[in-house]
Every structure is written in structure tokens, then in C-alpha cells.
Amino acid sequence: xxxxxxxxxxxxxxxxxxxxxxxxxxxxxxxxxxxxxxxxxxxxxxxxxxxxxxxxxxxxxxxxxxxxxxxxxxxxxxxxxxxxxxxxxxxxxxxxxxxxxxxxxxxxxxxxxxxxxxxxxxxxxxxxxxxxxxxxxxxxxxxxxxxxxxxxxxxxxxxxxxxxxxxxxxxxxxxxxxxxxxxxxxxxxxxxxxxxxxxxxxxxxxxxxxxxxxxxxxxxxxxxx
Amino acid sequence: xxxxxxxxxxxxxxxxxxxxxxxxxxxxxxxxxxxxxxxxxxxxxxxxxxxxxxxxxxxxxxxxxxxxxxxxxxxxxxxxxxxxxxxxxxxxxxxxxxxxxxxxxxxxxxxxxxxxxxxxxxxxxxxxxxxxxxxxxxxxxxxxxxxxxxxxxxxxxxxxxxxxxxxxxxxxxxxxxxxxxxxxxxxxxxxxxxxxxxxxxxxxxxxxxxxxxxxxxxxxxxxxx
DNA sequence: CCTCACTTGTTGTAGAAACAACATATTTGC
DNA sequence: GCAAATATGTTGTTTCTACAACAAGTGAGG
Numbered sequence: 001x002x003x004x005x006x007x008x009x010x011x012x013x014x015x016x017x018x019x020x021x022x023x024x025x026x027x028x029x030x031x032x033x034x035x036x037x038x039x040x041x042x043x044x045x046x047x048x049x050x051x052x053x054x055x056x057x058x059x060x061x062x063x064x065x066x067x068x069x070x071x072x073x074x075x076x077x078x079x080x081x082x083x084x085x086x087x088x089x090x091x092x093x094x095x096x097x098x099x100x101x102x103x104x105x106x107x108x109x110x111x112x113x114x115x116x117x118x119x120x121x122x123x124x125x126x127x128x129x130x131x132x133x134x135x136x137x138x139x140x141x142x143x144x145x146x147x148x149x150x151x152x153x154x155x156x157x158x159x160x161x162x163x164x165x166x167x168x169x170x171x172x173x174x175x176x177x178x179x180x181x182x183x184x185x186x187x188x189x190x191x192x193x194x195x196x197x198x199x200x201x202x203x204x205x206x207x208x209x210x211x212x213x214x215x216x217x218x219x220x221x222x223x224x225x
Numbered sequence: 226x227x228x229x230x231x232x233x234x235x236x237x238x239x240x241x242x243x244x245x246x247x248x249x250x251x252x253x254x255x256x257x258x259x260x261x262x263x264x265x266x267x268x269x270x271x272x273x274x275x276x277x278x279x280x281x282x283x284x285x286x287x288x289x290x291x292x293x294x295x296x297x298x299x300x301x302x303x304x305x306x307x308x309x310x311x312x313x314x315x316x317x318x319x320x321x322x323x324x325x326x327x328x329x330x331x332x333x334x335x336x337x338x339x340x341x342x343x344x345x346x347x348x349x350x351x352x353x354x355x356x357x358x359x360x361x362x363x364x365x366x367x368x369x370x371x372x373x374x375x376x377x378x379x380x381x382x383x384x385x386x387x388x389x390x391x392x393x394x395x396x397x398x399x400x401x402x403x404x405x406x407x408x409x410x411x412x413x414x415x416x417x418x419x420x421x422x423x424x425x426x427x428x429x430x431x432x433x434x435x436x437x438x439x440x441x442x443x444x445x446x447x448x449x450x
Numbered sequence: 451c452c453t454c455a456c457t458t459g460t461t462g463t464a465g466a467a468a469c470a471a472c473a474t475a476t477t478t479g480c
Numbered sequence: 481g482c483a484a485a486t487a488t489g490t491t492g493t494t495t496c497t498a499c500a501a502c503a504a505g506t507g508a509g510g
Contacts, residue, residue: 083361129353132360139360180489191488192489192490192491421497422497424459
């Protein structure tokens with residue numbers, strides 16, 4: 001087990017590699033291997049363990065009734081999944097989790113993680129803090145997306161999202177972490193309609209855009225800054 | 226301080242009234258009074274304390290650039306707000322919090338709450354567990370709404386929401402906790418368009434609806450059950 | 451009983467987005 | 481460097497929604 005890698009993750013942040021090793025025993029951590037396409041967790045089932053992606057990656061996907069797979073998120077090495085459901089005993093998973101590629105996953109039982117451990121109580125505590133922080137962070141992301149998808153028009157959603165990015169990055173020039181299709185998915189709109197609207201906004205002088213690099217015009221930003 | 230009331234809240238669940246009393250000292254809990262319309266927390270500021278509504282209620286609202294107040298949520302007695310932001314030091318509030326009526330609020334510093342206390346460590350631990358649970362629960366709600374607002378059409382959103390309610394309540398007959406306007410807000414659509422679509426769906430034989438009581442037709446449910 | 455406030459359904463219209471189909475970059479792997 | 485795959489922009493058509501305006505229903509309080 002590569003505990004030095006774990007020290008870099010949000011979940012084990014602030015805990016030394018040595019401490020992690022002894023904690024993993026105590027927590028009855030289990031490591032499993034998955035090949036591309038394997039199902040890690042099924043929607044509708046209940047889980048007691050969260051997963052830490054050690055290598056590879058997993059998709060969080062929502063399969064509709066006609067079998068269409070809709071990828072909601074990709075969980076990368078060091079990141080955590082299913083922690084929300086493992087934190088609420090009996091809560092059925094809303095999504096499927098499948099291996100996007102060859103993947104190693106470390107499973108941690110959340111009830112044991114929360115239980116007070118006879119030894120190294122301090123680090124257990126740190127682990128719980130980290131878990132709370134991860135949960136709160138996820139909360140923020142969900143709230144923010146909900147905010148950006150609230151406007152009824154594509155332009156409104158773009159302005160909400162782009163002005164937030166400008167503020168966050170402290171400049172009217174900034175790069176976004178999405179390509180067009182991903183941005184369209186994030187804002188819950190059609191990709192071609194999104195491209196179209198970006199074109200209109202450029203003609204209207206609201207912004208300039210080159211690939212995923214944006215520049216917002218000053219007068220538009222006045223509202224937001 | 227009415228600690229017996231606190232024992233009924235999600236945050237203090239599983240902790241005795243006596244224990245709560247001693248913990249509140251330790252946590253430096255502060256109680257404050259607000260009149261209707263008073264601002265409790267300003268968007269953009271950072272906070273270190275979560276709030277527990279003791280009596281009255283507060284609105285979580287998103288004020289846009291033209292001063293329009295958009296109520297996102299109402300926090301009732303026993304419920305908690307701002308815990309997400311208080312759990313992430315430095316994270317600025319995304320929303321305003323204002324008193325919906327005469328309100329008493331108990332503020333708890335989250336850092337102190339998370340810090341290991343010299344005494345009653347067990348109960349501190351329970352408090353942190355509860356806080357994690359509240360956060361995870363909020364996460365589920367946000368995810369679920371995001372799922373229900375994912376379809377591009379009003380009908381799609383209604384089917385997603387209503388079939389979930391049917392499953393949750395274990396019957397094709399069920400009552401929803403929203404009136405039309407609230408349901409429209411939740412699904413992020415126009416109220417009149419929503420009413421219109423419900424009418425069409427009745428004519429199409431998908432469901433019957435009377436006020437906030439719904440009955441889904443069997444054949445439509447096959448997809449979902 | 452009556453009024454007033456609030457909720458809900460209905461209709462028409464104007465506008466916007468989804469969708470499909472395609473042309474044109476741009477990457478990526480070989 | 482080339483070919484295949486992927487990403488992006490463009491356009492036209494169809495469908496749906498937002499919006500506005502209004503009628504009808506419901507309920508609470510005087």
C-alpha cells in the first residue's frame with residue numbers, strides 16, 4: 001500500500017504515512033482491482049464504505065430507463081466517492097460507479113472510521129474532519145452549479161458561470177477547465193446552442209473567446225464586480 | 226436555553242439535555258435575537274459559526290444584481306444553516322440569510338466544535354458525526370434536485386420528480402410537499418407552463434392530479450419501478 | 451355573507467433552445 | 481506527415497417554454 005501517496009489526498013491530509021499505515025489496519029481497509037467497464041457500485045444498493053481511487057479512475061453515471069449512460073463525474077486518483085451514501089446508513093445510491101479504466105480502489109468503512117478508536121484518537125479525529133471538509137466542499141460545488149443553471153436562458157447561465165470564474169481567478173482574462181461539450185453538460189444546455197450563443201455574445205461585444213480562454217468586456221463585468 | 230428542545234434536533238441527536246448544557250459552555254455558544262427582515266449573514270462574507278434556529282425561521286436567499294430577492298430555502302426551528310461555509314474556513318457565503326420573522330438563533334463555532342475537548346469527548350464526537358450526517362443529507366438533496374432538473378422538458382422533469390416521490394412513498398398515490406409555484410421553482414420552470422403540462426399529461430392518461438395529491442398510471446410507472 | 455388575497459388553470463404569442471446535419475478546425479496515434 | 485478521431489462552429493427547422501393576461505376557484509377574516 002502506497003501510504004505516501006495517501007498523504008497527498010484530501011481525506012488523509014495532515015496525517016503522516018506511518019500513522020496512515022496503522023490506521024488502515026484498524027479501519028480494516030480493503031483494496032480491490034477493477035478492469036475497465038467493471039461495475040464498482042450499483043445504483044439502488046446501500047453501501048457502508050467509501051472508495052478512494054488509488055490509480056485509474058471511475059465514472060459516476062446515471063443510467064436512464066432506456067439504458068443510456070450519462071456520465072455525471074469522473075473521480076481521479078486521490079479522490080473519494082460514495083462517501084455521502086456511506087455516511088448515511090441505509091441511503092440507497094443514486095448513481096452507478098464504474099471503472100473508466102484499469103483501477104485500484106481502497107475501501108474504507110465509514111462507521112469504523114467514525115467510531116472512536118482505542119489508539120491514535122487524534123488522527124481518527126483528523127480523518128473525520130477531513131471527511132466533513134470533503135462533504136462540505138462537494139456541497140459548495142453542487143450549490144454553485146445549481147446557481148449557474150438557475151437562469152432560464154443560455155446567455156444568463158453563461159454570464160453567471162463566466163463572471164464567477166472571472167472573480168475566482170481575479171481577472172477578466174481566464175481559462176475554464178471545460179471544453180464546449182463539458183461546459184454545455186455543466187450548464188445543462190445543448191452544445192451547438194451554446195456555441196451559437198457564445199458567437200452572439202462576441203458579436204454583442206460582451207466577451208472574446210478562444211478555445212477555453214475567455215476575456216470579459218469591462219462594461220459587462222460592472223454588474224458582477 | 227431550552228436544551229430539551231435541542232435534543233430533538235439533527236445536530237444534537239443522541240446527546241442528553243444535561244450533556245448539551247455543559248457542551249454549550251465549552252463551545253462558547255452564543256444566542257442572538259433577530260426581528261423580521263434583519264440580516265443574519267451577508268453573502269460574500271466568511272463565517273466561522275453555524276446557526277441553529279431555536280424559534281422563528283430564516284430565509285436563504287440569492288439577491289441578484291438588480292436587487293431581486295430570490296428565496297432558495299427556509300430554515301425552520303431545530304434546523305441548521307451556514308454549516309457548510311463554517312466547515313470550510315475562508316469560504317465566502319454564496320447567499321444571504323435573513324430573518325423571516327422574529328427569530329432566535331444559536332451560533333456555534335465549528336472549529337471549536339471540531340476541536341477535541343478535554344472532557345466529554347464522546348459527545349463531541351457524536352456532535353461531529355451528526356454534523357457530517359447533516360452535510361451528507363444536504364448533499365443528497367442537492368444531487369436529487371440536480372437529477373430532477375436535468376431533463377430538458379417540463380414533462381421529463383415532472384416524470385423524474387413524480388416517479389421518485391411514488392417510489393419514496395411506496396405508492397402510486399401520494400402527496401407532494403409543494404404547491405404549484407413551489408414545484409415550479411424546485412424544477413426551475415415557469416408555473417403556468419407547469420400547470421399546462423400537468424393538464425396535458427392528464428389528457429394523455431399518464432396521471433391524475435388534484436391539488437397536491439397525485440396518482441400515477443400503472444403503465445407509466447413500469448419504466449421506473 | 452362578503453371581500454380580499456392567494457392559488458390554480460387556460461390561452462395566445464413571441465422567443466429561445468433543442469435537434470439534426472453539416473463544414474471546418476484541431477488532436478491524436480501511428 | 482498522414483489519417484482517423486475528436487472538437488467546434490454554423491445554419492435551418494421544429495418544438496417547447498417563458499411570459500403576459502386573465503378567469504375561475506379556494507380560503508381566511510372581518
